[in-house]
Amino acid sequence: MMTDMYFTETDILVPFHDVDSMEIVWHGHYAKYFEVARCEFLDVIGYGYKAMRDSGYAWPIIDMRTKYIKPIRFGQKISVHCSLREWEYRLKLEYIIRDAVTGEKLTTGYTCQAAVDMTTGDMCFESPAILLQHITQHYGKLPA
Amino acid sequence: MMTDMYFTETDILVPFHDVDSMEIVWHGHYAKYFEVARCEFLDVIGYGYKAMRDSGYAWPIIDMRTKYIKPIRFGQKISVHCSLREWEYRLKLEYIIRDAVTGEKLTTGYTCQAAVDMTTGDMCFESPAILLQHITQHYGKLPA
Amino acid sequence: MMTDMYFTETDILVPFHDVDSMEIVWHGHYAKYFEVARCEFLDVIGYGYKAMRDSGYAWPIIDMRTKYIKPIRFGQKISVHCSLREWEYRLKLEYIIRDAVTGEKLTTGYTCQAAVDMTTGDMCFESPAILLQHITQHYGKLPA
């Protein structure tokens, strides 16, 4: 599956308040880095938070995984590569965090989101057409 | 002004994720301890978050101050004393955090909240009657 | 594998500041609930944060997964079941979050930690004996 062009890169400067008493980013804060990257990806394809709302769907996270390869420190500039992996039944985005200067791989992970119809409150078995339209409009076609 | 009976005490066990690289609670996390104590105070007088909503008012924080006397550490059991200071025009609650074991004073602070009418979105110049009713119902009378 | 007795149960009252604009707990905050439960499990077997430090090992999280089954709301009382799953090469703890009142399953997840020798900074290929000693001392034997 060739999905290489379906991604964004988001730079983040790690703040002091994300670091724990081991002087490394507390593992729970990575969800914030993934989210900032995910918001940029979704904004880029024109389906950010407000567009989601207007479309009548919420997209709660139903699954998240994080693999911590190397610690991240206060003041470190990191780059979050966010790429589209699944879209048909749910929205799966994959993340690779690298040191923005050296390129060293620090973290990998993913999130899965499912569409919830905001009028009925029901989870959708398939992604609503609006998601696929935004992907297609922005990238010219769906991933192969 | 005698407001001594208008208070609650809330115990909190400080979690690891609140501690920064100096091995003390990061100063920004104290707002959470104040909030947990404030929610207990408001629940006790029967005017917690849901009752507020049902009453047609939101009560955003408009002013908050924290004085850090002694550092707080991971695993420390703290006790937050939350007392009513003002109610007529705004709701001012005062906080004293003590070590739950030794009683040593660690922190003081306050929050001020103003009522916002949720139908008009306007801030109220005086506290709506519903707040004073809840204080009176619970304590028998308003503070002198 | 019978590991059923190797667990703790930790009750948490969900605070207002964990809830996002969808009025449900923001997915990234679950790492805090897991951590509070994990700290209790480790304290129970006598190998909490301070004991870890004294033993010369840090135990960073190297992998974390969370599956969100049902949303959690402000004021909900939840119970986090934390059970031992792996110990020989790394420490894997599994979490099940239930509504503390109804028992309904809300979330599942796990964390994996590996020992890091604090003098050399090297990650250990096997768990140091001290972890197994604490499990054995508390439960009488290792899980089968």
Place this chain on the structure above:
Amino acid sequence: MMTDMYFTETDILVPFHDVDSMEIVWHGHYAKYFEVARCEFLDVIGYGYKAMRDSGYAWPIIDMRTKYIKPIRFGQKISVHCSLREWEYRLKLEYIIRDAVTGEKLTTGYTCQAAVDMTTGDMCFESPAILLQHITQHYGKLPA
């Protein structure tokens, strides 16, 4: 007192995870915006976290105040103006948060920090010379 040139401006894009169920930034998160701005100010004068450490002093926050004028929302671009107010006995920085596009004033606040000698653990009655040197070196002179 003319301290107008002793400031920095830091732009922040408000993330989704800072917004509460009222759809506005939860009041406790403003401490993060102040901190990001403060770190930039201190980096600019060459006395950031690492320089502080190397100088043998920690600078814990001993007092913080926040006045919430207008709510801040997800996706809003804000600008934090951080200016030097006191330096002789303690370090007092003042913050004004404005909408980065319209310039509307949203929040004001301050933090006070005192130097702690890291070898003795004692709080200093006066700011150590190193702080004043950094201010002087960067701005040419101390504020009048």
